[in-house]
Amino acid sequence: MVGVAVLVAAVLLAGFGPAVQAEVVSRVTIDAFNTVVHTPGETLLAGFGRGELDLQSTGNRDVRGRLQLRATIGEVDGDAVALFEVPRAEVRWRLTVGESWTPRFTAGRSRLTWGEGQLYNAGDVINGARPEGDLNPEDQSAGSADLLRDETQWLLAGYFPLGRFSFVELVALTADTDAIAAGGRIQGQLAGIKTEAGYLYRNADTSHHPYLSAQGHLLLDWYGAATLEIRDDGTPPLERATLSAGALYTGNHPRLGGWSLRTEALWSAEQESLSLFPEVTWSPSQLLALFARGEIDPGSTVEVRPALGIAWTPSTGLTLTLVGTASFPEGEDESAAVVAGIRYVF
């Protein structure tokens, strides 16, 4: 499958070759992590490394190609682990119609972010309202929640500007012929509020996913999204509604530095579940950030998953991180992990 992905990526990038005449810039990211995971009766030690090569074309104003290759290798208590991924392999093409209207098209494996939200985003009908599975400590090494979501999809997309701050975007997700999905969104501003409405149809379960999202400011930054899942099984759409909401406040103390408070909530009618995501960050220096965040599922079985971390950038491209996470599921075994990481980007 990986071989096919690389082949497709190569074809995509090569297909525009004669026209592109582009230069290439590269970015290499190397991560090294050491992890200690403790569960009752067992302590695991793991060390692994991750290398990422990101190639991007430049030089052609209207065609862009990007190929991202990622390899992860390591050992978990003596067992070798290896994973090769192609997170991105995309070509984007922009054309000018008339004097200045510039629709553009994207093909390949890429990311689209619909809706509003950092970790919880009910409007993200493409990637899901929440990342699948628990957040790994190494994925939390960023000083803020901005990079917690990085899912990509095989897709075809068209972007059509309607003005400086509004556009229509159409997409077809093409990973699997049995799971084709298609839809669109329109984004603009209504009375100063960034507003988005969209829809996605999924062939796999014949479901329709309309959504609305909004972002504004009233004393603090707020945002939210709501989506319905409509199927032909007679279930009322509201019983499959998903809502997300968030608020962000940032401050800057003259002596103590910058800080931010973020809270997000996600509610699923179908699962009758509510999840909360609070996050506090503090940056005593321009190059040092500490954060505390966590997920809280205050359902019938309460589960709390806190994380504490520090990210330090002592030199250009170099970031050292130390993140501790824990999980306290009600009625199940507790667990904790500490990850020390180093990242160099060049």
Added chain:
Amino acid sequence: MKTKTTMRTALWIALTAAVTTPGWAQNVEDIVRRLEANRIHGTSRAESVMTVQDRFGSRESTMISYSRGQDESLIEFTSAAERGQKVLRTANEIYLFYPDAAELIRLQGAALRESMLGSDVSYEDLTGGRTLLDTYRVTLEGTERVNGRATWKVSFEARRRNVAYPRQTMWIDQEWYVALRAEQYALNGRLLKEMTADRVEQVEGLWIPMRMVISDVLKRDSSTTIEIRNIQVGLPLRDDLFSLEELSW
């Protein structure tokens, strides 16, 4: 606000265009008008390096910035760690774009006070819209020499409360009409930020500060240096350059 303006100048690089007619301004309003006429011009494109330094280390970022007039700017970071991140500023909006997350972030309210890429420059410093004379009452406090150059020392007192810096002082070069030094104060008189321009060059007839050092004085040993490596002014820019489409391209 004045320092804000000055920093914006460095960032967008567009700004110090100078109608370099030498001579002495008749009054302080004329001096400030000449300063603004010098820094606001039609269009510009600049390649710059921003170095953030404090007691915990240092970090360098490179960027390309475009500007048109006083209100429109687009910055694209080109250094490896931040490649593709962009900032769009128009008269009433600031948007950020993160390419890996494919996310458009609209900044409003308190978020504008966030540091831009960990520098001593906040997004609030980039906001514009009003001229200095619209925003501040100005007073000529005398003349002083800065780096061996004759300057006017001009103080700025905000006309309204909702400005980033209620009080500022600028030392404006008497020949170039460029602020060689600036201080920004809080409402209670506390010094917040300092700026110095230690290299000024003439480009296409305009005097432009090519190297500026900005310090958030409340943060110990913290400074941000912005150095322009290459700048073009008066070049044609596409009408749609300052739009979400270009921001997310």
